[in-house]
Amino acid sequence: xxxxxxxxxxxxxxxxKALAHPSRLLMLDLLQQQEYCVGELTQKVxxxxxxxxxxxxxLKDVGMVSVRKEGSLSYYRLQxxxxxxxxxxxxxxxxxDLSCRQDAIR
Numbered sequence: 001x002x003x004x005x006x007x008x009x010x011x012x013x014x015x016x017k018a019l020a021h022p023s024r025l026l027m028l029d030l031l032q033q034q035e036y037c038v039g040e041l042t043q044k045v046x047x048x049x050x051x052x053x054x055x056x057x058x059l060k061d062v063g064m065v066s067v068r069k070e071g072s073l074s075y076y077r078l079q080x081x082x083x084x085x086x087x088x089x090x091x092x093x094x095x096x097d098l099s100c101r102q103d104a105i106r
Contacts, residue, residue, distance in 0.1 A: 014062055015062045015063075015064070018058050018059055018061070018062045018064065019064075021055065023045050023047060023051075023052070023055055024055045024058065024059055026044070026045055027041055027044075027045060027052075027055060027056065027059070027065075027076075028059065028064065028065075028078065028083055029083075029087065030044055031065060031076060031077060031078040032078055032083055032084065034077075035068070035075045035076060035077035036075065036076060037073045037074060037075050037076070038052055038053055038056065038073075038074055038076070039073075041056070041076070056076055059076075060076075063079055063080075064078070064079055064080065065077060065078060065079055066079050
């Protein structure tokens with residue numbers, strides 16, 4: 001494999017790893033609708049603020065979200081508009097897998 005291809009796959013893996021947590025997926029789903037401050041996300045996710053902040057730092061590190069400061073508050077917003085298609089793809093995979101499993105037990 002070429003070095004450039006290797007770096008591309010490593011970068012993709014880093015993004016996939018950042019997506020591999022239910023709380024981060026929930027936050028991304030919420031951020032598709034509007035921006036939120038850490039306190040609002042903390043309430044919606046049901047985790048403590050330090051945990052939510054760590055999740056947001058991971059998402060920011062891979063370029064999925066950006067942050068804007070307003071006084072003492074940090075507001076997060078989604079940086080890409082392709083997640084709707086990604087989530088739809090995931091739902092299709094889940095649905096197809098469920099159908100295969102149901103067929104297997106019939």
